[in-house]
Amino acid sequence: MARDLSSALATIRSLLDPAGFVEAAEVEERYLADVRGFLAQAPLALVRPTGTEQVSKVLAACHEHDIPVAVQGGRTGLVQGQLPRTGELLLSLERMNRIECIDADGGLATVQCGVVLQTLQEQVEAAGLMFPLDLGARGSCTIGGNISTNAGGNRVIRYGMTRELVVGLEVVLADGTVLEGLTPYLKNNTGIDLKQLFIGSEGVLGVVTRAMLRLYPQPAERAVALCAADGFAQVQRVLALCRQHLAGALTSFEVMWQMYYRRAVALADTGEPLGTDHPFYVLVEASGSAGAGVHATLERTLQLALEEGALADVAIAQSHAQAEKLWKPREISVETGRTIRPTASFDISLPIARMDEFVYELQDALRALHADCHVLVFGHLGDGNLHLVAHVPEALGRGKEEVERTTYALLQRYRGSVSAEHGIGISKRDALPCSRTPAELATMRTLKRALDPRGILNPGRIVEVD
Amino acid sequence: MARDLSSALATIRSLLDPAGFVEAAEVEERYLADVRGFLAQAPLALVRPTGTEQVSKVLAACHEHDIPVAVQGGRTGLVQGQLPRTGELLLSLERMNRIECIDADGGLATVQCGVVLQTLQEQVEAAGLMFPLDLGARGSCTIGGNISTNAGGNRVIRYGMTRELVVGLEVVLADGTVLEGLTPYLKNNTGIDLKQLFIGSEGVLGVVTRAMLRLYPQPAERAVALCAADGFAQVQRVLALCRQHLAGALTSFEVMWQMYYRRAVALADTGEPLGTDHPFYVLVEASGSAGAGVHATLERTLQLALEEGALADVAIAQSHAQAEKLWKPREISVETGRTIRPTASFDISLPIARMDEFVYELQDALRALHADCHVLVFGHLGDGNLHLVAHVPEALGRGKEEVERTTYALLQRYRGSVSAEHGIGISKRDALPCSRTPAELATMRTLKRALDPRGILNPGRIVEVD
Numbered sequence: 001m002a003r004d005l006s007s008a009l010a011t012i013r014s015l016l017d018p019a020g021f022v023e024a025a026e027v028e029e030r031y032l033a034d035v036r037g038f039l040a041q042a043p044l045a046l047v048r049p050t051g052t053e054q055v056s057k058v059l060a061a062c063h064e065h066d067i068p069v070a071v072q073g074g075r076t077g078l079v080q081g082q083l084p085r086t087g088e089l090l091l092s093l094e095r096m097n098r099i100e101c102i103d104a105d106g107g108l109a110t111v112q113c114g115v116v117l118q119t120l121q122e123q124v125e126a127a128g129l130m131f132p133l134d135l136g137a138r139g140s141c142t143i144g145g146n147i148s149t150n151a152g153g154n155r156v157i158r159y160g161m162t163r164e165l166v167v168g169l170e171v172v173l174a175d176g177t178v179l180e181g182l183t184p185y186l187k188n189n190t191g192i193d194l195k196q197l198f199i200g201s202e203g204v205l206g207v208v209t210r211a212m213l214r215l216y217p218q219p220a221e222r223a224v225a226l227c228a229a230d231g232f233a234q235v236q237r238v239l240a241l242c243r244q245h246l247a248g249a250l251t252s253f254e255v256m257w258q259m260y261y262r263r264a265v266a267l268a269d270t271g272e273p274l275g276t277d278h279p280f281y282v283l284v285e286a287s288g289s290a291g292a293g294v295h296a297t298l299e300r301t302l303q304l305a306l307e308e309g310a311l312a313d314v315a316i317a318q319s320h321a322q323a324e325k326l327w328k329p330r331e332i333s334v335e336t337g338r339t340i341r342p343t344a345s346f347d348i349s350l351p352i353a354r355m356d357e358f359v360y361e362l363q364d365a366l367r368a369l370h371a372d373c374h375v376l377v378f379g380h381l382g383d384g385n386l387h388l389v390a391h392v393p394e395a396l397g398r399g400k401e402e403v404e405r406t407t408y409a410l411l412q413r414y415r416g417s418v419s420a421e422h423g424i425g426i427s428k429r430d431a432l433p434c435s436r437t438p439a440e441l442a443t444m445r446t447l448k449r450a451l452d453p454r455g456i457l458n459p460g461r462i463v464e465v466d
Numbered sequence: 467m468a469r470d471l472s473s474a475l476a477t478i479r480s481l482l483d484p485a486g487f488v489e490a491a492e493v494e495e496r497y498l499a500d501v502r503g504f505l506a507q508a509p510l511a512l513v514r515p516t517g518t519e520q521v522s523k524v525l526a527a528c529h530e531h532d533i534p535v536a537v538q539g540g541r542t543g544l545v546q547g548q549l550p551r552t553g554e555l556l557l558s559l560e561r562m563n564r565i566e567c568i569d570a571d572g573g574l575a576t577v578q579c580g581v582v583l584q585t586l587q588e589q590v591e592a593a594g595l596m597f598p599l600d601l602g603a604r605g606s607c608t609i610g611g612n613i614s615t616n617a618g619g620n621r622v623i624r625y626g627m628t629r630e631l632v633v634g635l636e637v638v639l640a641d642g643t644v645l646e647g648l649t650p651y652l653k654n655n656t657g658i659d660l661k662q663l664f665i666g667s668e669g670v671l672g673v674v675t676r677a678m679l680r681l682y683p684q685p686a687e688r689a690v691a692l693c694a695a696d697g698f699a700q701v702q703r704v705l706a707l708c709r710q711h712l713a714g715a716l717t718s719f720e721v722m723w724q725m726y727y728r729r730a731v732a733l734a735d736t737g738e739p740l741g742t743d744h745p746f747y748v749l750v751e752a753s754g755s756a757g758a759g760v761h762a763t764l765e766r767t768l769q770l771a772l773e774e775g776a777l778a779d780v781a782i783a784q785s786h787a788q789a790e791k792l793w794k795p796r797e798i799s800v801e802t803g804r805t806i807r808p809t810a811s812f813d814i815s816l817p818i819a820r821m822d823e824f825v826y827e828l829q830d831a832l833r834a835l836h837a838d839c840h841v842l843v844f845g846h847l848g849d850g851n852l853h854l855v856a857h858v859p860e861a862l863g864r865g866k867e868e869v870e871r872t873t874y875a876l877l878q879r880y881r882g883s884v885s886a887e888h889g890i891g892i893s894k895r896d897a898l899p900c901s902r903t904p905a906e907l908a909t910m911r912t913l914k915r916a917l918d919p920r921g922i923l924n925p926g927r928i929v930e931v932d
Contacts, residue, residue: 105706105819150655158714161653163662164630177905185815187627187851187886189616189666190901191928192910196629196662200655217710240571243683247755248624248714289713291766297757349651353571385653420653435656439643443917444658450916451909462657 008065009045012089015057020095022046031090034083035076035137035334036345043070043084050095051112052170052178052209059207059456060176062089068459071203073145074116076137078345079425081202081461082145088459093144096209102127107215108167108184113144113208120213129215132159136331144208150200152421157382158251158287159216161421162199168212169195173205174452182212197447202423203458205451219287222251223295224323225302228278228313232356235280237310238302239352239382242284245301249294252285253382254330257359260376260389264329264336271325273315282311282381283330285323333378337389340376344403346388349417355386358414362388365406370396373403385420408434424462432462474531475511478555481523486561488512497556500549501542501603501800502811509536509550516561517578518636518644518675525673525922526642528555534925537669539611540582542603544811545891547668547927548611554925559610562675568593573681574633574650579610579674586679595681598625602797610674616666618887623848624717624753625682627887628665634678635661639671640918648678663913668889669924671917685753688717689761690789691768694744694779698822701746703776704768705818705848708750711767715760718751719848720796723825726842726855730795730802737791739781748777748847749796751789799844803855806842810869812854815883821852824880828854831872836862839869851886874900890928898928 013021024042032040044067049055062069070084072092084090096114103109104127111120118138124131133146135153145151147169151162159165168182171194181195198206229235235255242250256264261281265272274281284302288294298316305311317323329336337343350358359377366373372393379386390407392399408418412434418424424432433441445465448455455465479487490508498506510533515521528535536550538558550556562578565586569575570593577586584604590597599612601619611617613635617628625631634648637660647661664672695701701721708716722730727747731738740747750768754760764782771777783789795802803809816824825843832839838859845852856873858865874884878900884890890898899907907929914921914931921931 105702106817107709150659152653152655156653160626160630163659164626173909177909179905179909180903181906183815183881183883183901184817185850185883185886187618187622187815187846187849188883188901189618189885189887189889190883190898191890191907192667192671192913193616193629193662193665194906194909196665197658197913199659199662201658205658217713219713236571243573245755245757247683247685247758249758289711289763291711291759291763292713292715293757293759300757349653351572351650380653383653384651415649417649417651417654417656419655420651421655423655424657432656435649435654437646439645440647440660441657443639443643443645443660446916447658447663447913450912 004065008061008067012047012058012061015061016047016049016054020048020050020054022048027090031072031092032083034080036078038080038083040083041086043088043090046090046092048092048095052172055172055207055209056176056178058091059172059174062456063175063454066454066456068456071207071458073114073142073148074137074140076141077145077149077425078422079427081423081425081458085460091207093142099123104129106184109213109215110182110210111143111213112210113142115143117141117143117146124215125218128218130218131213132216133162133165136334143211147199147208147211148201148203149423152380152383152385154252154254154380156380157253158248165214166195166199166211167214169198169208170210171198171206172209174454174457179206182210184212202425202461204448204461205457207457217289220290221292221294222285222287222323223298224283224285224317224326225298226273226315226326227282227284227302227311228274229280229282229310230278230312232280234310235282235381236352237308238282238305241301241305241310246286246297249286249288249292249297251287252283254283255378255381256281256330257377259374260336260378261329263339263376264332267336267339268328268332270328274313278312283326330378333387337376340389340391342392342400344390344392344400346407347420347422348386348388348411349384349420350386350414352381352384354414355381358410362407362410365410366390366403369402369406404431426461429462470531474527474533478513478524478527481527482513482515482520486514486516486520493556497538497558498549500546502544504546504549506549507552509554509556512556512558514558514561518638521638521673521675522642522644524557525638525640528922529641529920532920532922534922537673537924539580539608539614540603540606542607543611543615543891544888545893547889547891547924551926557673559608565589570595572650575679575681576648576676577609577679578676579608581609583607583609583612590681591684594684596684597679598682599628599631602800609677613665613674613677614667614669615889618846618849618851620718620720620846622846623719624714631680632661632665632677633680635664635674636676637664637672638675640920640923645672648676650678668891668927670914670927671923673923683755686756687758687760688751688753688789689764690749690751690783690792691764692739692781692792693748693750693768693777694740695746695748695776696744696778698746700776701748701847702818703774704748704771707767707771707776712752712763715752715754715758715763717753718749720749721844721847722747722796723843725840726802726844727795729805729842730798733802733805734794734798736794740779744778749792796844799853803842806855806857808858808860808866810856810858810866812873813886813888814852814854814877815850815886816852816880818847818850820880824876828873828876831876832856832869835868835872870897892927895928
């Protein structure tokens with residue numbers, strides 16, 4: 001290690017308490033692995049600040065000494081953005097895990113960025129309210145990561161993406177400047193809304209340190225149904241009926257294609273209430289306040305769909321336990337995907353009307369690569385978002401790369417989005433030009449240069465900047 | 467006019483059709499006046515492009531020749547951002563008024579920025595859907611202006627600000643670069659979400675030219691009630707009950723303080739269903755799909771509030787006409803404000819729990835300036851947003867300026883926002899530091915310099931940049 005660098009690291013060490021600085025050789029493997037099994041190189045060192053001021057001082061030192069920084073929350077990201085690369089300092093926010101305030105009257109929670117999503121969900125629930133963001137990684141992912149990646153999840157159709165849940169944001173810029181934006185106002189048109197820049201930009205423009213989040217009333221009633229449909233037009237019709245009759249009560253509209261559903265129910269071992277012979281399985285969840293009759297409305301809506309022939313069969317949960325069972329096959333998507341390893345995974349947005357056609361074309365294109373190449377399809381159909389897990393046969397020459405090239409080329413023809421909710425990070429950077437124009441990419445670089453002129457924050461994530 | 471400038475204007479003229487370029491001397495007064503009666507100087511010239519390509523060429527020429535540009539939509543802004551200043555070219559988007567597509571299945575409308583809000587509302591309604599943005603200026607304001615100012619209005623509590631209704635955005639940068647961001651996806655985490663930069667930044671970073679907007683199902687049922695409350699704690703309790711029981715169906719929660727209500731009902735001439743002796747009048751609107759029982763739920767909720775003593779009296783509209791009548795006093799706020807001219811107007815966000823205390827303190831502080839100084843208070847209380855119109859007695863020395871100084875100083879102590887929905891423009895620029903820190907203002911300048919290095923777009927609006 002060069003003398004300058006080791007003296008800079010000594011300076012950084014001096015800014016933190018003993019538990020706040022871990023030497024390269026001592027960094028545990030969990031900081032370096034993602035859920036897909038990718039393992040990163042050891043970083044220069046690991047720093048674990050406990051508060052905003054420490055983050056600010058550490059970044060100011062990194063800025064001064066030109067030390068690149070990898071920012072890490074709960075490490076559940078799927079695009080390798082959170083893993084350190086050679087020569088980077090690893091900044092973990094895991095010790096900034098304080099829920100500072102739950103203001104039930106104001107409907108706001110103030111938290112440090114390292115709070116685990118599920119912890120917040122539970123504390124808010126104990127206070128009689130709900131923080132609606134919910135996703136499979138809830139037990140590990142952190143609020144800072146949710147914000148930096150603009151996380152989606154299972155309730156977007158009703159409550160929006162993470163962006164719509166952020167009321168105020170505190171951010172530390174690359175040079176250590178703290179932007180204090182923890183204002184509690186839903187309406188605050190006081191110039192450029194800076195917080196929007198840091199939501200979903202994967203830590204390349206600043207480090208989210210604290211947030212003020214929007215809370216909602218707990219729905220008193222929750223109704224869940226699993227439906228079987230015999231064609232995609234029927235699925236679309238059911239969605240239209242749900243939107244029309246459930247309106248604001250529609251909380252989830254998830255669809256599983258047959259091949260996914262079969263593998264998932266087998267794995268879930270929670271029974272097959274509707275068999276496994278239908279081409280599509282739809283999970284509908286509605287929620288609302290007491291007396292809003294959400295259960296009855298859902299039942300009536302699905303009854304209509306049955307009478308019209310849009311649905312072939314329906315199972316409505318009669319208890320919380322039954323609801324969990326119906327959700328299970330959808331919940332275990334990561335595990336289900338693993339059953340066909342090795343795989344290539346995709347998280348795309350498409351016009352709903354063209355999804356069926358896209359999936360057919362994709363299946364054909366992948367089969368043309370190799371007869372064993374097939375794809376599991378499921379996702380948040382009501383939001384226009386599908387997840388795809390393609391099996392990559394060992395026999396396939398350039399393997400994963402070829403599957404990705406084929407899929408993104410097709411997606412580009414459909415003008416789809418190469419990332420609906422997982423972000424770009426490192427692993428989807430090459431696909432980004434399928435969804436963004438050269439002018440858009442150039443503007444992203446302009447913003448990066450303006451806010452992080454030395455390029456120290458999460459370098460190489462999203463776009464490369466000279 | 468300098469030779470360089472006149473040759474540059476000749477170039478710009480050549481980019482447009484004859485109706486697209488109006489000489490300084492020929493510019494009609496309507497382009498120069500705002501609704502509060504402020505009259506601007508004549509601009510260098512008026513340009514009226516019909517499409518994005520023309521906007522791009524005009525801006526490229528202005529960028530090249532360092533010509534500052536004032537961007538104008540429907541001219542209903544209340545902070546003078548839309549009025550040309552000395553030496554500026556006036557860019558009106560009024561001819562870009564095409565509704566390009568209403569996709570009922572996808573729930574999306576694609577429009578040019580000059581479309582008038584009410585025109586869009588009506589066309590969308592004819593297609594069986596709803597564009598939920600709604601505000602008093604609906605008959606004149608344009609979508610581009612709504613987006614550039616992140617307009618709020620009467621239904622924010624249910625549908626969010628304009629930001630939450632924008633799915634895709636096409637923007638022309640200062641140098642003429644077109645950012646084509648008309649993607650139809652609610653979920654699209656493909657790098658920095660550039661469109662967020664241009665929503666609410668009042669045209670200082672780019673010119674919004676086209677947008678893809680989110681449409682909602684038309685609520686089949688709409689229930690409106692006017693309520694009287696005898697104390698602010700009671701108003702808060704009614705809001706809590708409405709949130710709890712109406713949840714996602716709560717569409718508006720507007721409050722009028724007595725002094726405002728008395729003047730407004732007198733002006734509205736629609737009767738006084740609850741008298742005028744209560745300290746607070748609350749307008750509640752709920753809406754939902756057929757069979758959701760919105761009317762019954764609202765009735766039951768307000769009945770509860772009456773039984774608890776939170777409400778003193780309630781009138782529930784039994785017809786559309788009655789609903790309009792109940793809304794009228796709230797709708798005519800501009801006219802009501804005019805009855806106490808000369809005035810100073812404010813549009814603030816505050817924690818709801820502290821609003822009552824703030825209003826009392828403000829009344830005292832204004833009376834201390836002058837015995838005749840009083841203030842009308844009303845607004846979107848459910849969003850934390852109040853509008854204040856203060857009478858400025860002629861006898862008051864430095865008049866309006868002193869009223870503003872007093873009000874903003876108090877607001878800063880409450881850590882309120884100096885602009886909830888109207889924006890900053892020119893007229894609130896001096897108040898901006900009450901709500902934004904020096905670091906935030908510096909970051910706004912950094913962004914302005916990065917995206918508009920020659921400072922030609924709406925210069926001096928929001929912040930001055932050297």
